[in-house]
Amino acid sequence: MKVLCVGDLFLSAKEFGGDGSPEVREVMWAGERAEDQHRLQQIMEVDGPEAVPTPNGSPKPTGRTSPLLTP
Numbered sequence: 001m002k003v004l005c006v007g008d009l010f011l012s013a014k015e016f017g018g019d020g021s022p023e024v025r026e027v028m029w030a031g032e033r034a035e036d037q038h039r040l041q042q043i044m045e046v047d048g049p050e051a052v053p054t055p056n057g058s059p060k061p062t063g064r065t066s067p068l069l070t071p
Contacts, residue, residue: 029055
C-alpha cells in the first residue's frame with residue numbers, strides 16, 4: 001500500500017506518521033505564513049475541503065483509493 005501523508009505549518013507530515021520510506025509520500029499543505037494556513041482551515045471548516053486548492057505535489061487519485069483520517 002502506498003500512503004500520501006499531508007502535513008501543514010502546524011503539524012508536519014512526519015508527525016502524522018510519515019517515515020520517509022518509499023511507500024510514504026509526504027506533502028506540505030500550507031501557505032508561506034501560519035496566517036495563510038489558518039485562513040485556509042477556516043474556509044475548509046465552513047465550505048468543506050474542496051473549497052481550497054489541493055497541496056502542491058499531490059498526485060491525482062488513480063485506481064482504488066481510501067482516505068485515512070487523523071485526529
